[in-house]
Amino acid sequence: MRKKRKITIKDVAKKAGVGVGTVSRVINNNPHVKAQTKEHVLKVIQELGYLPNPHARRLSSGHTKIVTTIFPQMVGEFHQLLLSGIDSELEKEGYTSFVYPLYSENRYNFVRESSDFVLGTDGLIVDALNVDQLLLQFIPKNMPVVSVEYESEMYDSVLVDNYYGGMLAGDYLANFDEEIYIITHKKEGQLESTVFEERVNGFIESIERKGRKVTQIFEIQLDWLQAFNTAKIIFSNSKKCAIFAATDYFAFPVLEYARVVGLEPNKDFHLCGFDNLTLSDILNITTIKQPIVEMGSIAGQILLRKILGYVRKPQTIVLKPELILRKT
Amino acid sequence: MRKKRKITIKDVAKKAGVGVGTVSRVINNNPHVKAQTKEHVLKVIQELGYLPNPHARRLSSGHTKIVTTIFPQMVGEFHQLLLSGIDSELEKEGYTSFVYPLYSENRYNFVRESSDFVLGTDGLIVDALNVDQLLLQFIPKNMPVVSVEYESEMYDSVLVDNYYGGMLAGDYLANFDEEIYIITHKKEGQLESTVFEERVNGFIESIERKGRKVTQIFEIQLDWLQAFNTAKIIFSNSKKCAIFAATDYFAFPVLEYARVVGLEPNKDFHLCGFDNLTLSDILNITTIKQPIVEMGSIAGQILLRKILGYVRKPQTIVLKPELILRKT
DNA sequence: CTGAAAGCGCTTACAG
DNA sequence: CTGAAAGCGCTTACAG
Incomplete structure (x- = not known):
């Protein structure tokens, strides 16, 4: 019993009595x-259970129709919103995006030490990371990259004015x-x-302009x-x-603690967040709203243009956040 | 000024005065x-800024060293834990995984209607989805697939005993x-x-065994x-x-509402959750703990074996959840 | 509308 | 240790 050889476009062509070019045209x-030829070829494809080899397609066509989106981690709502913004544009050209969260050392290394990784899809959207450093190693000049939430010196960037938001x-x-x-x-x-840092600096600037000052800054992990x-300490x-x-x-935890006590x-106190997540709305927390979906769709749009070959020198697009006044 | 042709392994070979095979050996x-040859080739690679084409590598080598992990959505903690479990095994063989969340119609379609998608990486881990239906279309018999949180009839599955957890x-x-x-x-x-459904059925079974009954079941969205x-209604x-x-x-919201009133x-009431997320610990909620990371690492391990060619008929591995008794 | 053939850029026996 | 060559499985002008 010998290994079942994978069936290729040649097998289909032979059995259908046509050239491989025709089969290729049919599957594409x-x-x-x-119409008649197509139908026949399609039937043979069915019978043989033929599945085109994506690597071969990609090698000769030169594209994958996929984009990689790199996030620092997967926190949930924020990333899903950003991604759906990105999707909304990519879909127009039949593209989709894979997510690669960088929550571990090893994942950093894959991005930094493997050119296959970087070049494996048609473009890269990098969120909230120093993309200039991250991609230092293996970036050919023509690789489409868009930076989100970080102002890159080398690539198009789309950001929210965090300083202004802080203010x-x-x-x-x-x-x-x-x-x-x-x-x-x-x-x-x-x-x-x-x-x-930008949010905090903007905040401090505003506070000082008003002749006030910040009592204390706590720097903690995303936890x-x-x-x-x-x-607890503050209160x-x-x-x-x-x-x-x-x-x-x-x-959220701040409000939670306040309730507990x-x-x-x-x-008794005031509280202003940043992001305007669903939960802030529900808990009635005053916050700074970022246009997350819009940020994603702009990034997607720019990336798509670069992939399709519209070259242009990198720009930075800055979106304005706004205060959402609620009950805190 | 003509288009800069992409530089290939041939260019490197020529300039270094060696065969392409040697260059290939060096980059791999x-x-x-x-040692001497290697060093020289490496220098030429540097000078030329040569970057191997991943599609070509994949076509001839036959593998990508990447696995696709399909989630229904990106909710955050749960998925990151599962993924880190998966990672822990994949990393041993130099593999990593991309995430593909299925939160939109379009994303479903990509998986269901594109064989390139399914065959684009070396294997698939599918979480909490009816994988048998999802992948109906384009699955060659030898494609490595592992189902998590859903008992597949066709592939290896790793699950938590949700019925038992409900009990x-x-x-x-x-x-x-x-x-x-x-x-x-x-x-x-x-x-x-x-x-x-399984959690609920197990729960009801247990309740009825004790001669009690459930007053009402609320079916809502993940919101x-x-x-x-x-x-609010219940209370x-x-x-x-x-x-x-x-x-x-x-x-979480139940506890929140209880606090509000x-x-x-x-x-005044009792509450039991399911998952044992960090927040349950912090909020002191009694819950059912699933071994999420373990589930991921077992899935990763099985998938890796299949990729490496250890064939075996599909099995289902069932992990036991446990009650974490806290203050609710 | 269709076929034959070149080409995409690697990897991998094979022979030395 | 190394080179020449076949082969991976497609796409895409080209010629008809």
Whole structure:
């Protein structure tokens, strides 16, 4: 019993009594095939159970119709929104995107040390990472890349004005005669983007312009419990406080802790998040809204253009965030 | 000014004065190359900025060293845990995995209607989906596939005993003299897995064995607000109740709502979730723990074996969940 | 509308 | 240790 040889386009051509070119045209839905021929070839394909080899197609056609989207991690809602924005554009040209989250050392290495990885699909969208450093090694000049949430020096970038967003939060929280605290994400490794720094800097700028100052800044990891414990510290320092959570993910635990100890938002304290996730809406948290889906669709659009060959020098597109005033 | 032709292995070979085979051996780290030759070739590669074409490599080598992991959506923690389990095994052989979340119609279509998609990487891990239906179209017999959280009739499956998990929850909540409610996920489309049904069935079985019965079952979408509103309904029906949330994602809003209206867990009501996510630990919610990482690593291990050619008939591996007793 | 053939850029026995 | 050559399985002008 010998190994079943994989059936190829040649087998189909022979059995159908046509040339391989014709079979190729059929599987690619090329309109220049007589309806009759096409039908027949299709039947033979069925009978033989023929499946085109994607690697061969990609080698000769030169494209994969796939884009890789690199995220620092998979946190859920934010990434799904961004991705659906990206999708909305890619779909127009029959493209789709794979996700590659970089939550581990090994995953970093794959991106940094394997050119196959980088060149394996038609383009790259990189979110919230120092893409210039990340892709230093293996980037041919013509590889389409778009950076999101990080201002690249080499590629098109689409960002939200995080500094301005921070200012919006500052303008809001400076209204209250309370001690001002910041809870932000501690940057780990130099490949992470600087969005959090920008938010914090904008916030501080606004606060100082108003002649106020920030009592304390807490830098923590992206972790529910750490934020919860930070809230504990803040509230034990001063009951009356205004807290800027540089991401909604930190605002939730803060609100949670406040509830546990019976503090009432908009009375005992104020809180402003960043991101405008669904949960902020439900929990009625004041926050800074980023146009996440729009950011994705712009990134997708730019990438698609580059893939299709519209060359142009890199630009940076900056979207404006807005304050969503709610009950905290 | 003419288009810069892409530089290939031939260019390197010519400039280095060696055969293409030698260049190939160098870039593949084949040990049978004289150190001197290797060094020289490497230098030429540098100078020319040569980057091997991954499609060509894949066509002739026959593999991509990549696996595709298909999730129904990207919810965050659960998937990251599962993926890290999968990674832990794949990494041993230099493999990594791309994520393909199926949160949209279009994404379903890519999987179902494109053989390039299915055959584009060396193997598939499919989570919580009816993989037998999903992959009906384009699956050659030798394509390595492993199903997670769904018992496939065609492929290896690794599951948690959800029925048993449901029973554990039932055994726990039946202890209290309270009205019993279930909040579960409404299955949308026949491609979703049946884990929720199994959890619910196990739960009911246990409850009935104890001579009790379930007052009402709520089937909702995977949505914070819907769960929150469901809690509202339940608590307005009967103050004293025992709630089984078929996923922790539903348990969080329930607890939240209870807090809002001043109901105390383990006194005014009881609550048991499912999944044991970090937040359940923090919020002190009693839940059913699934060995998520283990599930991933077993799936990764099986897939890897199939890729490497260890054929064997499909098996189903069932892991046991356990009750994590906390303060609800 | 269709076939024969060149070409995509590698890997891998094979022979030395 | 190394080179020449076949082969991987397609797509795409080209000629008809």
